[in-house]
Amino acid sequence: MDYFNSEDSLTDDMLSDIEDDFQVSLRNDVDICRKIREVETGDTIKHALKGKSKKIADYVWKQWCQYSKGMEKADPLQHLKEMDKIEERCFLRWRLETGRMTKLSSVLVSSRHLRMMYKHQLGERLHIPGIDDVKEFIRVEMKNLHDLEESTDVKDVANADDMFLLLCHHWKQSETIFPIERCRIQLSLYILLACATGSRPSLFIDREDCLKYKDLILSKVRDPNQPTGQKLLLMLDNRLQKGQKNESEPIAYVLMEVDSPLAFDIVSHVVALAFDDDAFDSKHIRKPEDLFVDEIPKDMDSLELNWKDSIRDTPLIRRAIRTPRGPEISRSQAEVYDTINTQVRNLGQEVGFVNWTKLYIFRRGAGEAMDPRVGERIISDARRNRALGHGSSEVFNQFYTSRFAPDIQSAFLGRPSDQQLYQLATHMRLRRNPRAKIEVQKKMEGWKCEDDEYLELDIRYQNLRRKLLGRPIIGSKYKAKLEELKRKRDAIKVRCKKQAHREAWKSFFAHSGTLEIERQRCGVVEKSSDGLLNSDFSKEREILARCLFQQPLETDTAGDRRKKRLECISAMISLCRQRDNLPKVARRSRRLSDLVSPKQYSSGGENCCIAGDMDYTLYQLILDI
Structure with missing residues (x-):
């Protein structure tokens, strides 16, 4: 306000505003002078990192x-x-x-x-x-x-076909045990979100801040292909972009319904988790069918389905915790990076990929989809950099460009390139072998740690343990030393076993073609289990395994597609609270002596088959049963 050029006299409120502005300016000047003095006097001002x-x-x-x-x-x-x-x-x-x-x-x-x-x-x-x-x-x-190694890990890139293989095995065949079955849905949702947004894993799984309900806007819109129909539309705000967390205007992603296959539909996964959390603000939305009861007003283009105020700060993908009632999903703690990373790695091993599956394969796949040199979509560098959170195109060119050269052979010969073969050769599914995990586990059955440092620590531990046996007074004094020896010994054993497993994995794929030829020449031809449904799973799991990957018929109407989507959402809601989905055959054949202890699992043992939270292991699950 221009106080001094005003024709009216200054009021008390105006004088008060001027005084407040002066005090704010004075405080700012004091802060600036203090910083200048700190620099001049040599005091250190730390560079902020997050x-x-x-x-x-x-x-x-x-x-x-x-x-x-x-x-x-x-x-x-x-x-x-x-x-x-x-x-x-x-x-x-x-x-x-x-x-x-x-x-x-x-x-x-x-x-x-x-x-x-x-x-x-x-x-x-x-x-x-x-x-x-x-x-x-x-x-x-x-x-x-x-004697440093110069070898570097291959940075695999996942495309839609690789994601389909992971999700198909995840729903139809995987016998991985989760503390609670909602974790299975969350893992599928994470893979889909990572591929659809290209965001870093910290957006969805971070101890401090992550994707919450307040970052999601779910709306009903009219179906462009059918004016009387309705579709769900999901808007996702990424306010946690690296280097700009909660500081700048967030990048927004538009996520739409996917009908073929439903396993790729992010909206259905989010809606199922929202019903499980009782997140909808309207008292009239209590089951999936209620979403499409109300009409969109004629003078509006959408109808937003709001969240409850109490749920807005709740993370969407949360960790499982152990309670006196059994495993439950935490109301406030987000899932941790190591847990999701272990789940994705185990899933990749079950599918049989050559290299260990890491979380960044989905981000690199999304970056490849936005590369104007790949595919038919034309996306500017500025929009791609903003979507991926890059400061310049140099980052993308250095770390996200495919290591495979273009089809120079076809270009030189002047012939069109076979894109299907090229996509097969440049992605993860080319060398996969579903028998890899079973064969490597057989090879690792008789493994013993022969590391010199491990053997020395084991001898010291056993000698000290025998000396302290039966002497409670002396034993209590040296108990900490005994536990320290045991911790160091077990850490070396885990590291050596992990290295041995990696070497066995590489050795298998180095001779997998020869082994397969020998099997066929000897008449040992097994029927492939890819895509087949395990009949020992729960009813909800069977419904999801069938509906998520069912191809729609040409005669299906919009009502038929909606009915299938609602059936999948209902099955997911029912599956969320199931605690034990281990197949009956596997439960009978599994011996307690074969299970890993909680300490072995938390230290990253290779034979651990649990993909959920470290606080609740298969060992404890069987004991509770």
């Missing part, structure tokens, strides 16, 4: 403090300020000597993390002349001295 980056920087800082203590430096921060090229080399070598890094790429990443920690602690970049010399030192001297 999320995983801050955790990494804090971890590297702890490592640096330990390193400074070993170097007999009293002040780690002052030691960091004095760091030069030689000091950086010494720190990296110290991390190699005291850590478990075995790959060259891991050391290069460690060097980047050190520089990120430096910027976080001191508020400025690390300016050391000869940064290329440090990289050359890592690639040559440290590689030869510590």
